[in-house]
Amino acid sequence: MKNEPLYQQIKNKIKEQIQSGKLRVGDRVPSEKELTAEFHVSQITTKNALAGLAEEGIVERIKGKGTFVCESNLTTPIKQPNKSKGLIGFILPSMKTKIDQEFVNYIEKYVSKNGHNLIIKITRESQFEEANAIEMFRKMKVSGMIIFPTEKETYNDAVLRLSLDKFPFVLIDRYMENILTYSVTSENELGTCEAITHLLNKGHKNIGLVSPIMTNTVTDERSKGFENAFLKRKTTINKNLWLTLGFNEISPNKTPKLIKEFLLSKPEITAVFTMNAELALYTHLAISSLKKETCREIELLTFDPPGIPGVSFIKQDIAECSKKTVDLLLEQIEGKYEPKRMYVPVTLKLSEEVELAETILT
Template sequence: MKNEPLYQQIKNKIKEQIQSGKLRMGDRVPSEKELMEEYHVSQITTKNALAGLAEEGIVERIKGKGTFVSESAFTSSMNQQNKSKGFIGLILPTMKTKIDQEFVNYIEKYVAKNGHQLIVKITRESQFEEAIAIEMYKKMEVKGMIIFPTEKENYNEAVLRLSLDKFPFVLIDRYLENILTYSVASENENGTLEAISYLLDKGHKNIGLISPIITNTVTEERAKGFEDALLKRKTTINKNLWLTLEFNDISKNKTPKLIKDFLLTKPEMTAVFTMNAELASYTHLAITSLKNETGRDIELITFDPPGISGISFIEQNIEECSKKTVELLLEQIDGTYNPRRIFVPVKLNQCEHFESLLLVDKI
């Protein structure tokens, strides 16, 4: 792929979007300018890519209106799907983070590599929608399912029924604590332990934690890793330095102020760990605002890359998680049933100093 001309790589990307259903018959294809910005290439490159697709009959270019997926391309894509080994259903609660998008990208890659087609349903953190998606996929006679469970405290009964029926499925990112199923997750506990140990090594004694309410195996393991790091150093676990947020309180409009107000009440805190990249971005806003007003600085470390320069973070191996997930699902589809949990190692990316390069709105 890397040896192909850039215009050919862009052509292939658009073809993949048509085959996956992201682009359908009659949909507008990004313009030359939009493709330039997305792929950071010259206009001549994007012009050649679209011209090549038009020559193959995959797109139709209408002067003054744009470029659109042709009927022949859609028919070809459907014929290709009909020749596949069948559909795999992916259910996930959100597509708002880069991590979510990387999971979909790599899962689709390995599903397609093994001759299947991926279809996606987003539940928007609704267990009702999760149950509907499961029933819909069963009616479609998908070969198997990959499920990111919602953040809710209790698992969906529809997921439990899949387990009891031994229907091919894999849970990813979290698992059923008291029921052995196929699941793939990152080493949340070890990763958090390493992150907090890193802060302790730097001399931090009062370390805060900012988390969604702790309701699932992900948040439970990360909280345990936090505690274990302190226990190993015989340091007191002070849960007065913990801020747990209801799901409804996590938003760009509300969360930064809630965190800033919390930090103001904890003058002894010199560092803080956040459970995920979204909370890291909100915490960074709060810390920067606090620093501008009082001169007080707080070191921030988080799980997953926050996309902000100078912040240490724990990095999951999304491609390996996705690959293992597809392998476990295909094992079941091929007739083997040996449920187990797989934990994929993570790594700590350290930043020795941090400076904000972002403009921060007043909180």
């Protein structure tokens, strides 16, 4: 109101800013000098305005610090987050690799984006713990589950039971052969075929393979991709150059030594493909040690980024895998049940690209 005193007009203006949420509890209110400049009035007028607001308990004036909005019926209540639609359980075998960590990051992102909360259970490659996690989540009445199965040879009865009960769940990274369920996995076979073809095109004829024992669809698909590259070239494949390691043989203390001994026994090998980034690291250590002793050059290529400069790798699209996984789970939670197996394309990242990217970044 024009007939209102100037100090009252300033008080009303500040109240409007608080009511609209422009100023919230704890926010600093413009100082006397700032208000003087803004409203083109004397500092006495702005002082009276702030003093009046303080008397009404709307602001608090702290000597040497300023004037701040305090609790009052003028403040706009903070909007509470939307109530969660429910819980989703995520079971995975470990958190030791970057891929595991990326899956957790993106799964949580898409689960939260769709209004659910995520609970995580790490099985540490134990089928017993995997079964316990499934039972625990069912007792917690989760809306659905995302399961990254263990490396073991057979699937848990608990996982099979989920399928028979048509409980909402999605397998990630692998699937159940001969049993129709929802699953999302990368193009393991095609990606490996492309990688081995790349090595063959470079002139490598004797290509070694380092792999865990082949107990699941991931290792099976990648080994098929390896074979297909040779079949397409009508080139003989020598599986004597394949090294398969038991789960108890894979560790920082054992594996590099075993790989080095294998490479020493196979002097014809000029390139090695490893099934995952962990084995790539151990193989790189073995190759480096061998090179110091014999000056032997062996090219390394792997599935997933190993974090080793100059090493080519197959890159999975973890973000897309995670998004498709959550989408398929929500589809079931919403009442639709049409089991399907989805594949997500991968990309071969050559060492030249890796090195160039690192040069640009540095």
